[in-house]
Amino acid sequence: MDVTLLLLFFLLKFPGFYGLSWEEWWTYDGISGPAFWGLINPEWSLCNKGRRQSPVNLEPDKLLFDPNLRQLQVDKPRVNGILTNTGHGIVFTVSNGTTEHHVNITGGPLAYRYQFEEIHLHYGLNDQFGSEHSISGYSFPGEIQIFGFNSQLYSNYSEAVHKAQGIVVVSLLLQMGDLSNPELRILTEQMEKIKFRGNRAEVKRLSIRGLLPETDYYMTYDGSTTMPSCHETVIWLILNKPIYITKQQMFGLRRLMQGDAKHPKAPLGNNFRPPQPLNHRPVRTNINFHFVDDKSMVGKQCPSMRKEVHYKANSWKYHS
Numbered sequence: 399m400d401v402t403l404l405l406l407f408f409l410l411k412f413p414g415f416y417g418l419s420w421e422e423w424w425t426y427d428g429i430s431g432p433a434f435w436g437l438i439n440p441e442w443s444l445c446n447k448g449r450r451q452s453p454v455n456l457e458p459d460k461l462l463f464d465p466n467l468r469q470l471q472v473d474k475p476r477v478n479g480i481l482t483n484t485g486h487g488i489v490f491t492v493s494n495g496t497t498e499h500h501v502n503i504t505g506g507p508l509a510y511r512y513q514f515e516e517i518h519l520h521y522g523l524n525d526q527f528g529s530e531h532s533i534s535g536y537s538f539p540g541e542i543q544i545f546g547f548n549s550q551l552y553s554n555y556s557e558a559v560h561k562a563q564g565i566v567v568v569s570l571l572l573q574m575g576d577l578s579n580p581e582l583r584i585l586t587e588q589m590e591k592i593k594f595r596g597n598r599a600e601v602k603r604l605s606i607r608g609l610l611p612e613t614d615y616y617m618t619y620d621g622s623t624t625m626p627s628c629h630e631t632v633i634w635l636i637l638n639k640p641i642y643i644t645k646q647q648m649f650g651l652r653r654l655m656q657g658d659a660k661h662p663k664a665p666l667g668n669n670f671r672p673p674q675p676l677n678h679r680p681v682r683t684n685i686n687f688h689f690v691d692d693k694s695m696v697g698k699q700c701p702s703m704r705k706e707v708h709y710k711a712n713s714w715k716y717h718s
């Protein structure tokens with residue numbers, strides 16, 4: 399214990415010793431792992447003190463049907479951008495100036511217009527883990543998070559991430575399947591090129607809309623970013639159907655490394671933060687369980703979420 403503390407102290411005092419900047423100096427395990435993020439850097443204190451943190455475990459029988467929730471809208475235009483191995487995960491960032499129009503994310507629970515900014519990919523080194531959000535304690539092999547910032551109130555992502563109503567994240571759970579989502583393939587095709595930290599690859603003509611599974615249903619709650627600095631400015635939407643990734647694509651992801659070519663360190667996968675307490679936050683849904691015909695939702699389209707289909711939401715009398 400003493401030795402660990404001493405080492406922690408040393409590392410905290412001299413992160414530069416390892417050639418790392420503050421922004422890089424956190425991990426998904428060990429003494430710089432999620433339990434310590436809030437202690438490493440005062441600017442990240444919400445990671446430990448925050449009470450509206452993400453991800454969370456979603457309990458379908460505790461969802462609250464909200465008839466005010468609208469359909470989520472994501473603009474159609476394809477975007478160009480850069481895929482980067484950050485050493486913490488894989489991030490696709492939209493390039494400026496390449497699209498005439500920004501891809502907007504609106505509707506759903508959102509009171510403002512959000513501008514698509516980036517995609518984060520979290521995944522496991524085996525199929526049992528990988529997603530950040532879980533459903534009834536069940537984790538998926540991966541999770542794709544589509545980030546937008548509030549472009550009506552703020553001028554860019556870095557400003558919005560600190561501010562009220564700043565960020566939306568649309569989250570897609572990844573499931574293993576024989577046929578991949580075609581837009582996901584555009585990203586996974588580049589994995590060979592980003593094996594090490596700092597590697598970048600150009601991605602052309604990606605459709606954000608095309609990444610989404612075919613569903614109008616989602617769950618939504620207010621939370622935080624799942625990486626330092628854990629700001630509690632995120633409106634989360636978790637779609638109720640997964641998208642599919644093949645074994646081969648997953649194999650490609652699992653070959654990526656946290657370090658550079660000289661010091662590759664550990665594999666990049668297993669880059670997920672464990673679930674955080676809900677602390678009485680409601681998780682709302684636009685699925686009106688009372689009226690959904692169960693049979694229409696049970697089937698091959700959504701095998702992994704079948705469990706929650708027979709959940710009853712509170713018996714809402716709206717419409718009846």
Ligand SMILES: *[C@@H]1O[C@H](CO)[C@@H](O)[C@H](O)[C@H]1NC(C)=O
Nearest residue numbers: 480492493494495496553554
């Ligand atoms: C657009 O991107 C280029 C290259 O990354 C950068 O130099 C420039 O400042 C950016 N422009 C705006 C308006 O953000």
Ligand SMILES: *[C@@H]1O[C@H](CO)[C@@H](O)[C@H](O)[C@H]1NC(C)=O
Nearest residue numbers: 473474475499500501502511
């Ligand atoms: C997104 O919203 C902005 C601001 O209203 C608009 O200029 C732009 O055309 C929208 N993008 C698309 C693809 O419609």
Ligand SMILES: *[C@@H]1O[C@H](CO)[C@@H](O)[C@H](O)[C@H]1NC(C)=O
Nearest residue numbers: 551552553554555556557558
């Ligand atoms: C983001 O917007 C703020 C406020 O307008 C500005 O000070 C900052 O330089 C911008 N950051 C980037 C990366 O463009």
